[in-house]
Amino acid sequence: MTSLPRRNPDLRRKLIIQQAEKLLKDEGLEELGIDPKALADRHDILVEAKPDTAPGVSGMLMHVNTSFGIKYATHIDNEGFQRFSISHELGHYFLEGHPEHLFSGGAMVHTSQAGFASADPFEREADYFASGLLMPSGPFERALKREQEGLGAILSLGGQCKCSLTATAIRYADLTADAAAVIISQGAQVEFAFLSEAMKGLGGIVWPRKGSSLPARSLTAKLNTDAARVRAADRDEGDVDLSDWLSGSSVMGAEEVIGLGTYGKTLTVLTTRNIRDATYGDDDDDEEDLVESWTPRFKR
Numbered sequence: 001m002t003s004l005p006r007r008n009p010d011l012r013r014k015l016i017i018q019q020a021e022k023l024l025k026d027e028g029l030e031e032l033g034i035d036p037k038a039l040a041d042r043h044d045i046l047v048e049a050k051p052d053t054a055p056g057v058s059g060m061l062m063h064v065n066t067s068f069g070i071k072y073a074t075h076i077d078n079e080g081f082q083r084f085s086i087s088h089e090l091g092h093y094f095l096e097g098h099p100e101h102l103f104s105g106g107a108m109v110h111t112s113q114a115g116f117a118s119a120d121p122f123e124r125e126a127d128y129f130a131s132g133l134l135m136p137s138g139p140f141e142r143a144l145k146r147e148q149e150g151l152g153a154i155l156s157l158g159g160q161c162k163c164s165l166t167a168t169a170i171r172y173a174d175l176t177a178d179a180a181a182v183i184i185s186q187g188a189q190v191e192f193a194f195l196s197e198a199m200k201g202l203g204g205i206v207w208p209r210k211g212s213s214l215p216a217r218s219l220t221a222k223l224n225t226d227a228a229r230v231r232a233a234d235r236d237e238g239d240v241d242l243s244d245w246l247s248g249s250s251v252m253g254a255e256e257v258i259g260l261g262t263y264g265k266t267l268t269v270l271t272t273r274n275i276r277d278a279t280y281g282d283d284d285d286d287e288e289d290l291v292e293s294w295t296p297r298f299k300r
């Protein structure tokens with residue numbers, strides 16, 4: 001069997017999501033609203049809440065002899081975040097090489113930082129697995145076709161998947177045919193951003209990177225100055241020139257922003273109908289062939 005390729009991060013992400021989706025298929029779980037606790041129980045993995053988890057820790061995977069257990073954080077009072085955290089730990093359990101790495105040297109406890117906040121490749125991979133587990137592409141895309149674009153679609157899909165808005169927004173950007181960008185920010189700075197394939201077709205864009213400044217006159221920058229509005233999950237929306245966020249040509253679109261409550265961050269969704277979908281060449285065709293030919297391997 002072929003190992004997961006590490007030299008192509010985007011391909012590796014797709015293959016990890018594919019692993020999660022194959023697990024769901026094998027388990028007969030192919031609808032939205034997957035219960036990660038029930039899945040863990042099927043594999044004799046004990047799942048418990050940990051109310052006193054330190055901020056920054058989303059969950060723990062424990063390994064004692066041949067048994068595994070999961071504890072998930074409750075300092076963020078959000079069911080979607082907690083379900084994602086459990087699914088993240090399941091990623092560490094199921095993904096090839098993760099248990100060996102995390103429990104090397106006799107370690108019995110691994111603490112995680114789920115939610116795409118960590119630069120550690122093993123944490124990122126567990127996030128990708130969680131996305132595929134809670135939001136499998138087939139049912140997610142079918143549900144997406146019934147929605148409008150932008151933040152409204154993300155809110156609706158997040159409810160159907162019982163998943164955090166952050167994770168749902170990233171999956172939306174991954175699968176939507178619309179030109180869209182989702183950005184997580186705190187204060188005056190970008191935490192991270194994901195662009196849809198159609199949005200990547202905008203000429204001369206500069207991808208918002210971690211630590212880059214928000215556009216000073218944006219609705220997002222204004223909302224982020226008021227911590228109470230962020231905690232209250234306030235929303236705002238209006239017209240925007242996408243070049244303010246992405247450089248490149250002047251293209252008008254919409255900016256929608258919502259506070260993420262006790263998470264302390266905000267989610268911004270940029271959309272436009274003024275550019276065509278990007279056209280991609282043979283490299284992507286080769287990549288799709290490799291994805292199709294690769295056979296996922298699971299722990300038993």
